[in-house]
Amino acid sequence: xxxxxxxxxxxxxxIIILTTIxxxxxxxxxxxxxxxxxxxxxxxxxxxxxxxxxLSFSNYTExxxxxxxxxxxAFFNSLFVTGFxxxxxxxxxxxxxxxxxxxxxKGRNLLLNFVVFQWIFPGTGVGFIVxxxxxxxxxxxxxxxxxxxxxxxxxxxxxxxxxxFKTIPKDIIEAxxxxxxxxxxxxxxxxxxxxxxxxxxxGIFTFMGRWNELLWDxxxxxxxxxxxxxxxxxxxxxxxxxxxxxxxxxxxxVLLTMPILILFIIFRGAFTEGIxxxxxxxx
Amino acid sequence: xLKSVIKEDNELDKKNKKSKESKTLTKKYKSFKNNFNxxxxxxxxxxxxxxxxxxxxxxxxxxxxxxxxxxxxMSIPITFFNWSxxxxxxxxxxxxxxxxxxxxxxxxxxxxxxxxxxxxxxxAALILSMLISLMLASVENKKLxxxxxxxxxxxxxxxxxxxxxxxxxxFHPNSLLSRFVSFIFNQxxxxxxxxxxxxxxxxxxxLWKSIGYYSLLLTANITSIPKExxxxxxxxxxxxxxxxxxxxxxxINPTFVIIVIxxxxxxxxxxxxxxxxxxxxxxLASYAFKLEIYHQIYERLAAGKGAxxxxxxxxxxxxxxxxxxxxLERKEVN
Numbered sequence: 167x168x169x170x171x172x173x174x175x176x177x178x179x180x181i182i183i184l185t186t187i188x189x190x191x192x193x194x195x196x197x198x199x200x201x202x203x204x205x206x207x208x209x210x211x212x213x214x215x216x217x218x219x220x221l222s223f224s225n226y227t228e229x230x231x232x233x234x235x236x237x238x239x240a241f242f243n244s245l246f247v248t249g250f251x252x253x254x255x256x257x258x259x260x261x262x263x264x265x266x267x268x269x270x271x272k273g274r275n276l277l278l279n280f281v282v283f284q285w286i287f288p289g290t291g292v293g294f295i296v297x298x299x300x301x302x303x304x305x306x307x308x309x310x311x312x313x314x315x316x317x318x319x320x321x322x323x324x325x326x327x328x329x330x331f332k333t334i335p336k337d338i339i340e341a342x343x344x345x346x347x348x349x350x351x352x353x354x355x356x357x358x359x360x361x362x363x364x365x366x367x368x369g370i371f372t373f374m375g376r377w378n379e380l381l382w383d384x385x386x387x388x389x390x391x392x393x394x395x396x397x398x399x400x401x402x403x404x405x406x407x408x409x410x411x412x413x414x415x416x417x418x419x420v421l422l423t424m425p426i427l428i429l430f431i432i433f434r435g436a437f438t439e440g441i442x443x444x445x446x447x448x449x
Numbered sequence: 450x451l452k453s454v455i456k457e458d459n460e461l462d463k464k465n466k467k468s469k470e471s472k473t474l475t476k477k478y479k480s481f482k483n484n485f486n487x488x489x490x491x492x493x494x495x496x497x498x499x500x501x502x503x504x505x506x507x508x509x510x511x512x513x514x515x516x517x518x519x520x521x522x523m524s525i526p527i528t529f530f531n532w533s534x535x536x537x538x539x540x541x542x543x544x545x546x547x548x549x550x551x552x553x554x555x556x557x558x559x560x561x562x563x564x565x566x567x568x569x570x571x572x573a574a575l576i577l578s579m580l581i582s583l584m585l586a587s588v589e590n591k592k593l594x595x596x597x598x599x600x601x602x603x604x605x606x607x608x609x610x611x612x613x614x615x616x617x618x619x620f621h622p623n624s625l626l627s628r629f630v631s632f633i634f635n636q637x638x639x640x641x642x643x644x645x646x647x648x649x650x651x652x653x654x655x656l657w658k659s660i661g662y663y664s665l666l667l668t669a670n671i672t673s674i675p676k677e678x679x680x681x682x683x684x685x686x687x688x689x690x691x692x693x694x695x696x697x698x699x700x701i702n703p704t705f706v707i708i709v710i711x712x713x714x715x716x717x718x719x720x721x722x723x724x725x726x727x728x729x730x731x732x733l734a735s736y737a738f739k740l741e742i743y744h745q746i747y748e749r750l751a752a753g754k755g756a757x758x759x760x761x762x763x764x765x766x767x768x769x770x771x772x773x774x775x776x777l778e779r780k781e782v783n
Contacts, residue, residue: 180584181593187581188600191661194615195603201618210623262509271502277510284517291763292524292756295742297516299534299752319512349501378608380721381739385747396610400725403614408725412618419611426606434599441602441665 198423201416202226209412225413229421235407237418239391240398245425247310247394248376251317255372256365258319263327264353268339278328285321298385312386313394317376323368330364331357366433367440374426395422528760532753534746539753546757555741558733562648563716569652574712575705578660582667583693598668601661609721612658617641617726620650641727644734651722651735655715663708670701706777710770717766738762 200213203221229237265271266278297316306312334357342352358365383397390398399418402408407415430437528547531540550556581601588594604612619626620640631638640650674697682692698705720739723729729736738758745755 177587180587184581184584184588184597184601188597191600191603191657194607194612194619194657197619198611198615201615209618210621210625212625258508258512261505265502265505269498269502269505271499274502277506280513284513290521290524290760291766292528292759293517293520295746295752295756295759296520296523296527298746300520302534316516319509324509349498349505374606378610380610380724381743384743396608399610399614400721403610403617403725408614408617415614419614422608422611423606426608430606437602438598438665438669441662441669 195423198416198419202413202420204413206411206413225417229414229417232414234390235398235402236391237395237398237421240393240395241421243310243392244377244395244422247313248373248425250310250314251376252369252373254314254318255320255323256369259323259327259368260353260358260365262319262324263329263331264349264357266324266328267331268336269349281321281324281328285325294382301386306386308387308389308392310392313383316382317379320372323372326364326368327361330361334360363436363439366436370429370433370436371440373429377426524756524760527753528757530753532751534750534752542753546754547761550741550754550758550761555733555736558736559738559741562734562736565648566652566716566719567713569648570656570715571709571712573652573656574660574663574715575708577656578663578667578708581660581664582671583697585664585668586671598665601664603661604658605662607658609658610725612654613722613725616650616654616657616722642731644731647727647731647735651719651726654722655719659711659715663711666704666708667701670704671697674700702777706774709777710773713769713773714766717762 196213201209202225203223205220205224208216208220262281266274266281294316301307301312338356339352342356347355378396379394380396380400383394384400387393387397390401393401395418399415399422402418403415529541529543531542531545532538585594585597585601588597618624621627622637622639627638627640638646640646678696679692682696687695717738719737720743723735723737723740724743727735729740739762742755742758742762745751745758
């Protein structure tokens with residue numbers, strides 16, 4: 167019996183510790199949300215304001231109405247760039263992966279080896295500087311193009327799709343072809359719907375990666391109205407907003423966090439699954 | 450012969466487009482196909498679909514040629530030039546870019562910071578994520594486990610810019626945490642303006658963000674270990690400690706190696722935190738590779754110098770990863 171008791175104590179101890187850790191993880195989120203609803207000078211007075219009546223959305227109205235710092239425009243810039251990149255990665259990964267997995271052509275193995283190589287070997291780390299000078303040369307600074315094109319494809323996506331498509335029986339494709347389906351229809355009407363989980367995982371992780379990119383966007387965009395939310399917030403923060411107008415900065419930070427949190431709520435299963443696939447991916 | 454069958458099928462299909470008929474045709478075709486050997490079919494359909502295949506892979510090939518192969522090949526020669534991003538003049542200067550950087554105060558600071566940061570970050574990340582994953586794996590209630598895993602992965606979802614903004618206030622001299630620490634040590638604490646302390650908040654922030662991710666990686670592995678192993682060991686009277694080192698740890702070793710590599714290479718990816726909080730200061734005490742690259746390219750427009758810094762960063766990180774793998778793989782053999 168004492169063994170059972172010990173086990174029970176251990177169980178509760180684990181739950182208490184994990185709850186504490188969860189609170190630690192949650193705290194910065196609560197801090198930023200309550201901070202965005204309070205006047206800036208009350209930021210250090212704990213999570214809740216001294217008077218409930220001082221809770222208001224005034225930081226939000228201020229953040230969305232500032233002319234020199236267009237947070238809403240930046241939010242849409244970020245959404246557009248990230249959305250475009252995500253769809254393009256899924257699209258090109260699917261068609262390339264399909265060709266590798268299901269079609270026979272000369273150099274197929276060479277291509278597969280290149281994909282795997284590119285995925286394992288991260289490059290010299292210098293490539294982005296060369297791409298940046300290309301962007302400069304072709305006068306693409308301050309454009310969506312400069313923020314989208316360098317992120318349009320990933321070896322990881324091609325590899326994921328080619329591996330998954332391999333497991334789909336060939337009979338299904340042959341049957342569709344006999345029904346008169348073109349190769350594009352085979353990919354987008356049959357293969358892609360059957361591999362929804364892969365598409366979702368690839369989409370989510372691409373979205374997160376692009377959404378959080380800071381260095382590249384800092385380099386290629388200097389005009390405030392073309393900036394992504396990341397860049398605009400860091401600019402505003404460094405330009406004094408981090409000191410005098412922290413309520414507005416916090417509001418922008420909430421705006422920046424929202425899309426990924428929403429994705430997480432919708433696709434929680436895919437996130438956890440993606441983490442275990444992602445592990446094998448990087449090495 | 451097969452081709453003629455396909456043709457027949459197609460013609461029939463065109464004649465009567467009723468789906469029912471085509472389905473029976475498909476069945477007929479399938480049973481017919483099974484009499485053929487797979488290879489024959491492959492090669493025939495291969496010939497037919499090769500042009501489409503090239504069309505499908507063409508965008509990937511072109512994009513890679515322009516945005517991956519060419520930049521990576523070019524990345525070595527540009528380090529030998531004094532090359533401004535805006536101007537078109539390039540001047541060959543040999544190894545000057547490398548020597549300049551390796552002899553600079555910045556390089557010394559970066560390497561010192563790397564060691565300081567790693568001494569805080571790596572042991573904390575490994576031990577904490579291991580403990581969390583063991584606890585999480587021991588939770589039997591599925592609903593509870595789901596809630597905990599969600600709470601534990603939450604920090605990983607935050608964007609570097611957003612959480613840097615938040616932590617700038619959590620570590621502000623007037624914050625709850627700073628007042629508490631000041632009270633314990635009986636002196637005013639100013640995290641970001643003290644060169645001896647500045648890496649502590651930065652390492653803490655990054656720990657907060659990434660431990661959850663490491664933990665879930667390990668948890669997935671720990672839960673996949675068959676229960677029989679532990680039960681058998683329990684019968685032999687093995688303690689939890691020995692069971693961990695003899696059963697759990699060896700079985701999750703590959704994942705553990707990955708986490709070691711992730712945590713060692715973390716320093717090379719640091720950018721947003723020092724960029725926004727300290728600009729690498731005070732006195733370069735939070736300077737990192739990416740800050741130097743950014744400084745060279747953005748502020749000095751020196752593409753060649755920036756490329757040299759990036760290449761050195763890449764080389765150091767690559768050799769560290771290789772070293773870790775070699776050391777830990779050898780252990781596996783023993």
